[in-house]
Amino acid sequence: MVGQASGGRKHRRRDFHIVLGLLLLSLITINLPFEAQREIGNALRESVLRPFIEVQLMVARTRARARDYLTVRAQLDSALTFVASAATLAEENRQIRDLLDLHERSPSRLVAASVIRSGTSGSSSVFRLDAGAGDGIRSFDAVVTAQGLLGQVQEVGPGSSMGYDWSHPDFRVSAMIVTNEGQAHGLVEAERGQFREQDRLVLRGTAFLSDLEPGARVLTSGRGGVFPRGILIGWVGEVAGASAGWDISYYIDPAVYPGAATYASVHVVMPADTLQAVANTADSVAVADAFR
Amino acid sequence: MNVREATVVAGLIVAHLLLRIGFGLQNAAPDLMLLALLLASRSLSLGGGALVGFCLGLLEDAFSMLSFGASVFALTLVGTMGAQVRHMFVGRSIFFQSTYFFLAKWVRDLLAWLVSNPDSRDVFVDHVLIESPVAALYVAAAGLSVRYLFLKDSARE
Numbered sequence: 289m290v291g292q293a294s295g296g297r298k299h300r301r302r303d304f305h306i307v308l309g310l311l312l313l314s315l316i317t318i319n320l321p322f323e324a325q326r327e328i329g330n331a332l333r334e335s336v337l338r339p340f341i342e343v344q345l346m347v348a349r350t351r352a353r354a355r356d357y358l359t360v361r362a363q364l365d366s367a368l369t370f371v372a373s374a375a376t377l378a379e380e381n382r383q384i385r386d387l388l389d390l391h392e393r394s395p396s397r398l399v400a401a402s403v404i405r406s407g408t409s410g411s412s413s414v415f416r417l418d419a420g421a422g423d424g425i426r427s428f429d430a431v432v433t434a435q436g437l438l439g440q441v442q443e444v445g446p447g448s449s450m451g452y453d454w455s456h457p458d459f460r461v462s463a464m465i466v467t468n469e470g471q472a473h474g475l476v477e478a479e480r481g482q483f484r485e486q487d488r489l490v491l492r493g494t495a496f497l498s499d500l501e502p503g504a505r506v507l508t509s510g511r512g513g514v515f516p517r518g519i520l521i522g523w524v525g526e527v528a529g530a531s532a533g534w535d536i537s538y539y540i541d542p543a544v545y546p547g548a549a550t551y552a553s554v555h556v557v558m559p560a561d562t563l564q565a566v567a568n569t570a571d572s573v574a575v576a577d578a579f580r
Numbered sequence: 581m582n583v584r585e586a587t588v589v590a591g592l593i594v595a596h597l598l599l600r601i602g603f604g605l606q607n608a609a610p611d612l613m614l615l616a617l618l619l620a621s622r623s624l625s626l627g628g629g630a631l632v633g634f635c636l637g638l639l640e641d642a643f644s645m646l647s648f649g650a651s652v653f654a655l656t657l658v659g660t661m662g663a664q665v666r667h668m669f670v671g672r673s674i675f676f677q678s679t680y681f682f683l684a685k686w687v688r689d690l691l692a693w694l695v696s697n698p699d700s701r702d703v704f705v706d707h708v709l710i711e712s713p714v715a716a717l718y719v720a721a722a723g724l725s726v727r728y729l730f731l732k733d734s735a736r737e
Contacts, residue, residue, distance in 0.1 A: 299625070306627030307660050310634045314656045317641075318649030318695055325648040332642035343602035406601050411643040413700075442645065452645060457699040480699075 330443060345418045345448060348402045352551070396516060398553035399423045401449075403431075403438070413456040413546070417441070419554065420449045428514050430555040436520035436543025437461065437508060438552050449554075453546035454478055454521075455487040463491055463521055464509035465500055472498040473509060476521055476540060479528075489521065489540035490528050496536050500524045506540055516555055581623035588730045592616035593636065601643070610722040611685060611715065613640060617655060618684050618723065619731070621662030633659025647696035654691035658684055674724060681723035685716035 317325070333341060401417035419425055421444045429441045431451055439453035452459060455478050465472045474494040481487045491506060504524040510517030525539035581589075596612035599605045613636050621629035636659075637652030644651070662684065669676065689712035693701055701707070 303626035303628075307630045307656075310627075310630045310656050311653070311660075314634060314637065314649060314653040315695075317638075317652050318647075320649070328638070329642045329644070329648065332638060336639065337597065337601065337642055340597045340601040343598065344604060347603055405604055405606065406643040412646065414643065414645045450645070456645070457697075 326443060330445075334445065341416075341448065344404055344406070344416070348404045348418055352402050396555055396557045397424075398432075399425060399556050400551065400553050403549045403552050413452050415439070415451060415453060415546075415549075417449045417451065417552070417554065418447070420445045420447045422446055423554075424556045425449050425554050426556070429557070430508075430515045430519065431552045432519055432555055433544050433549050433552050436522065437515070438544045438546065438549050440514070441554060453549070454489060454542065454544075455546055461515050461521060462509045462511035463506050465491075465494075465504050465506050465524060467498075467500065467504060469498075472500060473511075474535075474537075476506065479539075489542050491524070491538045491540050493535050494538065496530065496534055498536065500538055502526065516557070519555075581620065585619065585623060585731060588726065589616045589620045592619070592726065593639075597639070607715065610718045611688075612722065614655070614658065614685055614688055615681065615719060615723050615726060617659050618662050618681060619726070621659045622666050624659075624663050626660055626663045629659035629661075629663030630656050631659070633657070633662075646700040647692075650692040650696045653695050654688045657691055658688045661687070677727060678720040678724055681720040682713075682716045685719040686712050689715065 317328075320328075399419050401419040401423075404416040404418065405411070406414065406416060417425070417431070425441055425444055427441055427444055431438045431440060431453075437454065439451050439456070439459065441449050441451040443450040454461075454476075457478060457480070459478050461476050463474055463476045465474075472494050474491045476489050476491050479488055479490045494500065502524055506521045506524060508515040508517055508519040508521060520543045522540040522542040525541045528537040528539045530536040592612045593616045596609070596616070599609035599612070603609075617629075617633055617636055620632050624632065633655035634652060637649075637655035640651035640655065641648050665680065669680075686708075690708050693704065693708055702711075
């Protein structure tokens with residue numbers, strides 16, 4: 289009996305130490321550097337959770353295929369009309385750039401992907417895309433929809449990637465607003481609402497005397513080199529606040545509501561070696577044309 | 581823990597991941613992961629309950645970019661408490677079991693909220709006093725269903 293009692297005490301003490309150790313470990317997990325947390329999450333997603341992610345991608349693709357054919361057809365027709373009308377503008381633009389002796393812009397392409405939300409706690413503002421490194425996607429590429437800017441890619445896997453939308457607290461984008469008096473610049477970031485549906489964008493750091501008209505278009509300025517220039521972020525709303533006569537902040541009506549986005553495109557900037565390959569191809573085509 | 585209980589616990593974990601991640605049902609599916617932990621921890625030692633909670637929390641946090649570790653901490657504590665409750669209460673009634681599931685879910689959400697990143701967490705009243713009790717009722721209903729559908733004999737023991 290005495291032996292059993294001391295054995296029980298020993299077990300309880302061991303259990304107590306295990307619990308204490310695990311609690312300490314969980315607190316360490318919370319305070320780990322972001323990179324380490326990312327590594328752990330990535331390792332779990334690529335191992336234990338892999339089958340569930342495959343199911344998620346499969347379900348997303350099946351849902352995408354089941355969309356109304358006529359809607360997709362109508363969207364395709366609209367896109368073709370736009371492309372046809374844009375061809376003339378592109379040619380005019382090329383001629384004007386030639387006249388002004390301007391360099392070609394860095395070519396970029398759009399990679400289409402389905403936006404998938406994972407339903408676990410703490411994953412709000414985060415989405416998965418069913419396209420990854422194999423499609424040329426890299427970390428920090430911009431994610432856009434037909435309406436405007438949705439968010440940014442953060443982690444890239446071989447066939448899928450993870451990113452966050454503009455409602456994430458770490459989201460920032462340099463913005464410009466073209467007005468009659470010129471351009472106003474600032475930094476757009478998310479501001480939490482009382483409910484997640486009330487999250488909104490705020491343009492901070494614009495000059496105090498810049499008087500922006502409500503409804504003016506807010507575009508990415510391309511400063512910082514992360515987001516390409518000219519993507520629609522939203523429209524200027526009411527004044528959010530001013531700081532001691534130095535700058536003024538405005539609420540922005542977002543162009544894209546994150547919850548409504550089911551499809552998006554990733555703005556992939558072609559890397560330098562690809563650019564060289566394109567240039568070589570262009571040269572060889574030019575030489576071939578000259579021979580003809 | 582007997583084979584049937586272990587099978588039900590494993591099934592609940594797989595169902596949770598399948599419903600919430602695979603089919604993207606989010607909160608439309610009850611928190612079956614927590615339910616699995618509560619059922620498992622009732623038959624495990626304190627250390628065992630904490631360890632299962634820790635591992636399940638890591639799985640839950642694998643998709644978290646806002647507050648990594650919050651679920652790990654919350655589920656480790658809930659797993660410990662689940663194992664400890666067995667020594668304090670021996671309850672078989674529907675009232676006891678539904679209260680047990682309800683309180684566990686509410687405490688889990690409260691703990692996760694407390695250690696979450698203050699910049700990203702929801703407002704206390706909305707999250708802990710409105711959303712969480714509703715989710716806790718859902719878990720309690722699911723827990724009772726699982727208990728009486730799959731673990732009827734274990735509930736009588």
